[in-house]
Amino acid sequence: MEAVHIKALNFCYNSASSPALTDITLSVGAGELVMLMGSSGSGKTTLLRLMKSETSPLGRLSGEMEISQPRVGYLPQHPEDGFVSDTVRSEILFAPENADISPAEVRRLAAETISRFGIGRLLSRPLSSLSGGEKQLVSLCSVMVMQPEILLLDEPFSRLDPVTAESFASLILRVNREFGTTIIIAEHSSDYLFADCDRVLFLENGRLAADLAPRSAAGHPALHDYLPAAARCFSGHTPLTVREGREMLNALPHAKEVPLEKSPVFEDVLLTADDLRFSFSRSGEDILDGTSLTLHKGEMLSVTGANGCGKTTLLRVLAGLLRPYSGRVLYGGKPLKKSAVKAAMLPQEVTDLFLQPTVIEDYRYALKAMGKPESAAAVMLEKLGCSHLADMHPYDLSGGEAQLCGLGRVLLCDPQILLLDEPTKGLDPVSSAKTGRLLRTFCDEGMAVLTVTHDLDFAAEFSHTCALFCGGRIESLMPTPEFFAASGFYSTAVRRIARDMVKNAFLPKHLQAALGGETDD
Amino acid sequence: MRTLHPLTRLAAVTALLLILMFCRSLTAAAAGLLGGLLCLLLHSGVRSFAKALGGCLCLAAVTAITDPLVSHRGMTVLLFVNSRAYTLESMLYGLQLGLSLGGVTIWLTLARRLLNDRELLSLFGRISPKLALTVSMTLGFIPRLIKKQRRIHEAQRGAGLFADNSPTTLMQEHSAVFGACIAWSAEAAADAARSMNGRGYGKHPSVRSDSRPLARRDMLLILAELCITAAAMVFTVLGGSTQFYPTLTFGRSEPHLTAACVCACLPPVITLAKETLQWKLYTSKH
Numbered sequence A: 001m002e003a004v005h006i007k008a009l010n011f012c013y014n015s016a017s018s019p020a021l022t023d024i025t026l027s028v029g030a031g032e033l034v035m036l037m038g039s040s041g042s043g044k045t046t047l048l049r050l051m052k053s054e055t056s057p058l059g060r061l062s063g064e065m066e067i068s069q070p071r072v073g074y075l076p077q078h079p080e081d082g083f084v085s086d087t088v089r090s091e092i093l094f095a096p097e098n099a100d101i102s103p104a105e106v107r108r109l110a111a112e113t114i115s116r117f118g119i120g121r122l123l124s125r126p127l128s129s130l131s132g133g134e135k136q137l138v139s140l141c142s143v144m145v146m147q148p149e150i151l152l153l154d155e156p157f158s159r160l161d162p163v164t165a166e167s168f169a170s171l172i173l174r175v176n177r178e179f180g181t182t183i184i185i186a187e188h189s190s191d192y193l194f195a196d197c198d199r200v201l202f203l204e205n206g207r208l209a210a211d212l213a214p215r216s217a218a219g220h221p222a223l224h225d226y227l228p229a230a231a232r233c234f235s236g237h238t239p240l241t242v243r244e245g246r247e248m249l250n251a252l253p254h255a256k257e258v259p260l261e262k263s264p265v266f267e268d269v270l271l272t273a274d275d276l277r278f279s280f281s282r283s284g285e286d287i288l289d290g291t292s293l294t295l296h297k298g299e300m301l302s303v304t305g306a307n308g309c310g311k312t313t314l315l316r317v318l319a320g321l322l323r324p325y326s327g328r329v330l331y332g333g334k335p336l337k338k339s340a341v342k343a344a345m346l347p348q349e350v351t352d353l354f355l356q357p358t359v360i361e362d363y364r365y366a367l368k369a370m371g372k373p374e375s376a377a378a379v380m381l382e383k384l385g386c387s388h389l390a391d392m393h394p395y396d397l398s399g400g401e402a403q404l405c406g407l408g409r410v411l412l413c414d415p416q417i418l419l420l421d422e423p424t425k426g427l428d429p430v431s432s433a434k435t436g437r438l439l440r441t442f443c444d445e446g447m448a449v450l451t452v453t454h455d456l457d458f459a460a461e462f463s464h465t466c467a468l469f470c471g472g473r474i475e476s477l478m479p480t481p482e483f484f485a486a487s488g489f490y491s492t493a494v495r496r497i498a499r500d501m502v503k504n505a506f507l508p509k510h511l512q513a514a515l516g517g518e519t520d521d
Numbered sequence B: 001m002r003t004l005h006p007l008t009r010l011a012a013v014t015a016l017l018l019i020l021m022f023c024r025s026l027t028a029a030a031a032g033l034l035g036g037l038l039c040l041l042l043h044s045g046v047r048s049f050a051k052a053l054g055g056c057l058c059l060a061a062v063t064a065i066t067d068p069l070v071s072h073r074g075m076t077v078l079l080f081v082n083s084r085a086y087t088l089e090s091m092l093y094g095l096q097l098g099l100s101l102g103g104v105t106i107w108l109t110l111a112r113r114l115l116n117d118r119e120l121l122s123l124f125g126r127i128s129p130k131l132a133l134t135v136s137m138t139l140g141f142i143p144r145l146i147k148k149q150r151r152i153h154e155a156q157r158g159a160g161l162f163a164d165n166s167p168t169t170l171m172q173e174h175s176a177v178f179g180a181c182i183a184w185s186a187e188a189a190a191d192a193a194r195s196m197n198g199r200g201y202g203k204h205p206s207v208r209s210d211s212r213p214l215a216r217r218d219m220l221l222i223l224a225e226l227c228i229t230a231a232a233m234v235f236t237v238l239g240g241s242t243q244f245y246p247t248l249t250f251g252r253s254e255p256h257l258t259a260a261c262v263c264a265c266l267p268p269v270i271t272l273a274k275e276t277l278q279w280k281l282y283t284s285k286h
Helices: A044-051 A088-097 A103-117 A132-144 A162-179 A221-226 A229-233 A242-251 A311-318 A359-369 A376-384 A399-411 A429-444 A456-462 A480-485 A493-498 A508-514 B006-022 B026-044 B046-070 B088-114 B117-124 B129-158 B167-198 B216-240 B254-281
Strands: A002-013 A021-029 A033-038 A059-067 A072-075 A150-154 A182-186 A199-204 A207-212 A269-278 A288-296 A300-304 A326-331 A343-346 A417-421 A448-452 A465-470 A473-479 B077-081 B084-087
Touching: A002 A044, A002 A182, A021 A044, A021 A182, A021 A207, A033 A044, A044 A059, A044 A072, A044 A150, A044 A182, A072 A132, A088 A103, A088 A132, A088 B117, A103 A132, A132 A162, A162 A182, A199 A221, A207 A221, A221 A429, A229 A242, A229 A493, A229 A508, A242 A493, A269 A311, A269 A448, A288 A300, A288 A311, A288 A326, A288 A448, A288 A473, A300 A311, A300 A429, A300 A456, A311 A343, A311 A417, A311 A448, A343 A399, A343 B129, A359 A376, A359 A399, A359 B167, A376 A399, A399 A417, A399 A429, A417 A429, A429 A448, A429 A456, A456 A480, A465 A480, A473 A480, A493 A508, B006 B026, B006 B088, B006 B117, B006 B216, B006 B254, B026 B046, B026 B088, B026 B254, B046 B077, B046 B084, B046 B088, B077 B088, B084 B088, B117 B129, B129 B167, B216 B254
Parallel strands: A033 A182, A033 A199, A072 A150, A150 A182, A300 A448, A300 A465, A343 A417, A417 A448
Antiparallel strands: A002 A021, A002 A059, A199 A207, A269 A288, A269 A326, A465 A473, B077 B084
């Protein structure tokens, strides 16, 4: 039985000159789990929103679209965007209370959902006090309460750390397997659910470039950058999970060790944090509990850690936006106010950086406020390759575009230290790699970059130095090769595949070298 | 006061708000304020009580000191400011105004703490579901807007703005942040509307699933609060107001009005005191 049938669908936003979707033809069977992949701006969100008639964007639509099952649930990319209440209880009850059913039935539906998804302990909590993972869970429950036959999810893992994302992925899989719900999930990352889904749809510039089973999709050239690490390591074979990757590696002849890459030596210290202690209230828990770190000129340091462990707070303290109650931060050996070394911070929500209606106006406004020539605005956009985005509203930019324009806005104040909060959040693998290369260019020019991220592959690929932040402390600050070579559970997928079999391997190129093949580089 | 029906809680708070807003009595205003502070102490603890007390005293002091600067009526001249009389009566009138304002603020604070958004929705949803939802969403939206304003401000500081301390620059920057907040509000409102549509809002009449029935005790308390409020209004008409000019004279019915105000405070104070005792005596100690 078909749940979704789409034939020759075209869609163009009212304000756009080119179509967002062109000639889309696809069919999704009832109970299927389908992954919709593609780069930022390829039309994934538009297609999902068109499947839910109440949230359809405004524009010119042609072609056929039939949704055979009446109850469709949609989870937006940012759960906060979908919240309409203050507390978890109100949020869960909102849909059933507006569905023309009796109060007793409303209570039964809510009680079932609360019990099945185990959110009883969250019920009276304000939505604003929830962690990222809890917000996703509540958002899912507020949709699942109506027991939808089709569930549409828009990048549910983009804001979650690996551990929370894994547990959310298993929850989605359970919804599909146990309730028979048809699930269409738009996602950049193939780390979760790729191996478990029934089909992979790949959108490229608004066109459907591939509609294949996951194992066949692994061999499709357009999907190469989007594949799980296991599939990228073994040319000619298609392992999709860490387990399959380990079995494959075990079966193939391989070197027992790859040489550990030599780490560059940095000398000039630009930023020193010494025994920082920070808490939001006197009686509250210490978010920073004796944090110390050193950042050098030309160095890119990545601090990884779970959601809510205090990474952003550390960055805010380092940027001088919060004051620790003990310890000190020195910029080039001096306190912030006396130092000539400038630091700038890219926040997690990059749209917070924009005060004006277009990107170029915002750059000009910031330059004027900082007493700098406004002509630098166009130069910066040119440098980042974003000149075509100059006249766009910051809220209309895609994730990758917003991240780049935000980076440009931060760079306008000529910082020697760049502090970045989750710079790859919501980016597709291609944009993420582009950001990484750009940051390395800045380091080569003498800038020091500190990023906090839970994107371990990004940290492994582009950082000179890595650290794990846990319990308010930096637990291991060391060169990236040593950091990942020594890591166990909290590591890249390649490291987990190669554990005990290929020493020092933590990137696909390492495993390819161990297998004697050519690397992607 | 969770043992009482939300309507009873609302009735208790509304009675006090009406008395404080419509009765111009120094003693009734003081009684209403003290009752509110006592409720706050019992409900939220010493810290909230001390904060509210400090705020109310400051407010009363400000109105008492500033009122004689604009109103020069009264017989007891304390001093002259710019050749104009600064009178004791005008000061007392300002004090009464401050006490009333402080009392109203405290009872409004209590209303927000005693009634959550679900209960407010369930109470006002019967009269106008759309209005109730708008009020509830607005109440929830204000803290989000404040949080967003702080976040944008911090993002700008982190990206080089707000470094200049000149008042004009700061004002320009703050107005730009405010403009960005308004733009975000419009986006957030559109997202909320889309989400509401997506979840079936507006297709059918809304129901309130967690409404609870009125118990006999609740009905009696609501009736008592209604009677007390009506009596207070009657006492006000019969001379319950304090006369400040030309000299301070307490109204003929002012003791009755004050007694009515104290009576209106009693149900919430007794209920909260009983609950506090219950929590101290009956709950298991670990």
